[in-house]
Amino acid sequence: MTLGESFEMIVFAVLAVVLIFTAIMVITSKEIVHSALYLLGAFAAVAMLYILSNAAFVGIVQIFVYIGAIGILIIFAVMLTTREVGG
């Protein structure tokens, strides 16, 4: 394994841990807006994974569409729901 490959593995491991953590937080957060924000974090980690696997265009598009547009949509959709404190 060359230096570059081992570096790639480390970055992949970090991103995978971040992705799994944010994904778990999405379904376990008590606050629905926190879930939405963690989901955006998961999108960002996925975008970096795309870039790591040499698909830079898809990665940037992931940031552009999912964080920039779908994220806003999800947040506005969340804002349509009733919020019960501690619910």
Add this chain to the structure above:
Amino acid sequence: MTDAILDYIPIAVMLVFALIIPFVIMFIVKQITPRNPARFKNTTYEGGKDPIGEAQVRFNVSYYLLAIVFVLFDVEVLFLYPWAVCYKNSVVMEAIPGFQLAAVGAMTIFLIIALVIGDAYAWKKGAFTWTR
């Protein structure tokens, strides 16, 4: 490690630092600023009165309409990027005769259907009109 990844190493370095720098600044600031928490100082600002109710409430549906139109247009603009790079690429044009005409025609139809009709529909439905 492949060559294209190498371009993104500076970005990774800067990403790490861009996320660390604010915390470092806040740590330094924490050492030098005074700390005097007080009950009234720490209340939510609402024109000097005691805050009434919660701020994190339900919001108007018109924001959602704007967002959904935005997603539509954002993705459409994104479809234009790969098209713009290759519609007059000389390699593609030599390989496929009549490519340019077909590319421009296809994109015109797509834009008329998606952008123009979509915009007109959203406009007519009043998605862009601010409701109060």
Add this chain to the structure above:
Amino acid sequence: MLEEQMDILLGILYAILGNDYWWGPWIRGVLGLCAMGGMMVAAMFAVWLERKYASDIQSRIGPNRVGGRFGLLQLIADAIKLFTKEDIKPDKVDGPVWVAAPVLMFGSALMMIIAIPFGAFIFNGTVYPLAVTQFDISILYLEAVSAIGIIGIFMAGWGSNNKFAVIAAFRNIARMIGYEVALGLTIISVVIVTGSLNIVDIVNAQSTVVWFAFVMPLGFVVFGVALIADMGRVPFDQNEAEEELIAGWGTEYSGMRFGLAYFAEYIHMVLGSCIAVLIFLGGWNIPGFIVDLNIPLLGLLPVAVFLAKWVLVMMFVIMIRWALPRIRIDQITSIGWKVLLPLAMVNLVWSVMLGLVWPW
């Protein structure tokens, strides 16, 4: 003689900066950190410029009276004040979201630096841009990274748990999404003409013929308005519409925490004017005149030209802020969707026709 020296110099530079060695990209990363520091200085310069204009145009008491020569001491006073103010954390804020918001705004603004070439050296007809890194989709990257800032604004507003902040955050998102489509459509029209997503290629395309501001004036106007709106500057600001929203999403922030977000906005403004110069105003090119390092003493001319244009655009943006009143939020959305978007579409059609004959 000069040519040989330049060849050696460029060879050394390329050995340091090129991707041929494993440490090349890391050195670029360190250079990026230097650019980050430079950008903070530039943002402070922008703050000073803004205060200077404010005090001169509206006769406000500020750097026109105090601060020694050119009111430069005012800047230092501002910095000291921001650093030493108490950082108040209200009881009802949503802790993690409230803390993360300025970090996200600051980080996303700084991340834009990397794709921007701050001038270039031209030697023997080859352009060596002074960019931290060059990659093929840099303009898409810039748009994507600046779009992350919206999430930061939402987090600041919602995390503050303050009615003014929440309303301001929502209006901000409505403003940004209204103008981002028009901005994207004008940028894509430039990409259609040049056929490249690389910002250096776009600047180089303007060296042979003319600037894109001249060949598509409509696109330039739409881009300018959308960019000012996207940067959240007056007349399109809902960030701190003092009369209606106290201090916008920043109501519950104080001290340096507010300073970070404030700085992020200025970095956004500085880089936004930089992008306007690069893609519409010819970057480091002078019309009808190609600077080559073969001509002695002209080596730094492209950088100087770029900086001059950059400062002029920044001055224009700042002047607009102090000359025009703020427009209402319903007018902001209707201008974005009902005026700029159709105009951007017209410009798109024009750019496709232009692209078929470019370069003539």
